[in-house]
Amino acid sequence: MLIQRLAIIGVGLIGGSLARALKRANAVGEVIGCGRNINNLQQAVELGVIDRYDTNPAQAVTEADMIVVAVPLGTIASVFAAIRDNLSAQAIITDVGSAKATVVADARQHLGNYLPRFVPGHPIAGTEKSGVAASFAELFEQHRVILTPLQETDPQAVATVSTMWTQTGAEVIEMSVTHHDEVLAATSHLPHILAYSLVDTLAKMAERTEIFRFAAGGFRDFTRIASSDPQMWHDICLANQQAILQILDSFKTDLTQLITAIQQNDSQYIATVFSRAKSARDKFCG
Amino acid sequence: MLIQRLAIIGVGLIGGSLARALKRANAVGEVIGCGRNINNLQQAVELGVIDRYDTNPAQAVTEADMIVVAVPLGTIASVFAAIRDNLSAQAIITDVGSAKATVVADARQHLGNYLPRFVPGHPIAGTEKSGVAASFAELFEQHRVILTPLQETDPQAVATVSTMWTQTGAEVIEMSVTHHDEVLAATSHLPHILAYSLVDTLAKMAERTEIFRFAAGGFRDFTRIASSDPQMWHDICLANQQAILQILDSFKTDLTQLITAIQQNDSQYIATVFSRAKSARDKFCG
Numbered sequence A, B: 001m002l003i004q005r006l007a008i009i010g011v012g013l014i015g016g017s018l019a020r021a022l023k024r025a026n027a028v029g030e031v032i033g034c035g036r037n038i039n040n041l042q043q044a045v046e047l048g049v050i051d052r053y054d055t056n057p058a059q060a061v062t063e064a065d066m067i068v069v070a071v072p073l074g075t076i077a078s079v080f081a082a083i084r085d086n087l088s089a090q091a092i093i094t095d096v097g098s099a100k101a102t103v104v105a106d107a108r109q110h111l112g113n114y115l116p117r118f119v120p121g122h123p124i125a126g127t128e129k130s131g132v133a134a135s136f137a138e139l140f141e142q143h144r145v146i147l148t149p150l151q152e153t154d155p156q157a158v159a160t161v162s163t164m165w166t167q168t169g170a171e172v173i174e175m176s177v178t179h180h181d182e183v184l185a186a187t188s189h190l191p192h193i194l195a196y197s198l199v200d201t202l203a204k205m206a207e208r209t210e211i212f213r214f215a216a217g218g219f220r221d222f223t224r225i226a227s228s229d230p231q232m233w234h235d236i237c238l239a240n241q242q243a244i245l246q247i248l249d250s251f252k253t254d255l256t257q258l259i260t261a262i263q264q265n266d267s268q269y270i271a272t273v274f275s276r277a278k279s280a281r282d283k284f285c286g
């Protein structure tokens, strides 16, 4: 068996889906869940996602050979601090956080001697829903998981985490922390910020009820990600602040130029931007 | 029969879907298509969307009791000018253009005595695809169609156009031209401009191939509308220029404030915007 005892700290959409996928693949012996809310954890047991739970992270990781930290980014440091002194000698720790530089900084600060056993990770899969009730075993199938090992990371730990994700049907890729944070700022964090900002602009308008009444299919798809968990996205904005501010700056510069072109009836400019965007979208997401 | 002879000028996604829906409802006798490209029109005949075609708009409208102008906004004026002198006495003219003030101005300038027989319209339904091959009879089912009649518009003509759309399964609503253009700028035109602008920002980056490789489900949904026809959206930007510039201005102001909040670690502000947006999205599109 790949993992004898798996501890999932944060049994929500991602942690719950990972537990389900590993159980389905017979890749795990026992799954222990950890969270703050007993009702959630009880529900996770009833759904068969975890076998038992402990609300104390230090207790939850006892004798676990694999620990997956799947809590919001802002609370990862406190989890590291809480579990450090109770880890078994052969334990491997990984996380699923949407930004990696801050998690690595948290690990350096709080994991002490266990730093080489920590494998920073991020599955590029999710929905706008949260909580264990929204979890499902297929979430990671044919999706990518990015690992961003450090110089000091034990290659054996990387290999085991990689195998774990492969068992869920995902494709595992390695890249640097900085590169991860830049790529994700562009493809995930920026779209979420724009969707939230757009919906908020409309929601503040006096005629908002009337306005949303005429929102058709395109709007629904475009704004779906604005239904994501605000706390999680708040954490991501602060955790990946620098990369996000940089891509927001590029976006704002480009948008300002497009606004000027619309003001000045610059047909050529507008047509060029729209055509280039359509070609890129059709080519890469078609 | 509601319509004896229907002339569709512009047999694309919208014109083709309307013809299909009316045929399915047995609401139309003969359907004549008009366009510039004979291959498209021939395909429309083969698909059973139209019964015959004429590439000359003046010929196509001969003895038609209903004329639907479904060409890009930038070419509507030329169609009005071309058909005006060949309209039958009882003809009703309507359009499907995504912005209404410019179409009304075109009608005032080019339709002469027929202005009271012109009913400005806009179905709030569509996909990111174009052309008759993408048309389907169900497109308007349970979608809204907005009519923006003028003071001088013949109420009988409005009633007939309204009945026509009801036959497609749509719900018909009337509002003023100005109100239409403001609401659509917010719910449709702004999202399309943001999607195009975002994809273009990423497409211009040196690592674009690498970036788009990590674009997951959320990104795909968010940018789907950037695959829409660039020409159509170019026309919409110029046709609804004022309302679009106004909502773009509000959006840019709000985005700038959010950027400042991220820069300043203003947790409260970020959380408020994201939560308000999620509530609005869940409430109105949930």
Ligand SMILES: NC(=O)c1ccc[n+]([C@@H]2O[C@H](COP(=O)([O-])OP(=O)(O)OC[C@H]3O[C@@H](n4cnc5c(N)ncnc54)[C@H](OP(=O)(O)O)[C@@H]3O)[C@@H](O)[C@H]2O)c1
Residues within 6 Å of the ligand: A009, A010, A011, A012, A013, A014, A015, A034, A035, A036, A037, A038, A040, A041, A070, A071, A072, A073, A075, A078, A079, A096, A097, A098, A099, A122, A123, A124, A125, A126, A127, A128, A129, A130, A131, A132, A229, A232
């Ligand atoms: N959703 C996505 O699309 C997505 C995709 C990739 C990565 N991620 C990352 O995955 C992580 C979790 O996201 P998610 O979508 O799975 O969120 P979620 O569904 O809200 O799950 C988070 C879980 O963490 C628990 N939790 C919160 N604070 C905790 C703490 N201090 N100690 C222990 N447990 C705690 C919560 O349960 P209690 O309330 O009971 O404590 C909750 O069940 C985040 O770091 C996020 O960046 C998310």
Ligand SMILES: NC(=O)c1ccc[n+]([C@@H]2O[C@H](COP(=O)([O-])OP(=O)(O)OC[C@H]3O[C@@H](n4cnc5c(N)ncnc54)[C@H](OP(=O)(O)O)[C@@H]3O)[C@@H](O)[C@H]2O)c1
Residues within 6 Å of the ligand: B009, B010, B011, B012, B013, B014, B015, B034, B035, B036, B037, B038, B040, B041, B070, B071, B072, B073, B075, B078, B079, B096, B097, B098, B099, B122, B123, B124, B125, B126, B127, B128, B129, B130, B131, B132, B229, B232
């Ligand atoms: N797509 C949407 O989501 C949507 C939704 C609501 C309203 N609308 C409005 O619907 C109208 C048509 O959009 P669509 O999506 O149906 O576009 P489309 O699929 O590209 O169809 C437009 C058709 O107009 C024809 N055409 C273009 N210029 C012409 C001209 N000068 N004279 C005669 N025919 C001409 C084209 O055929 P030839 O090339 O053969 O001439 C084409 O088949 C636009 O005004 C748009 O604003 C679109």
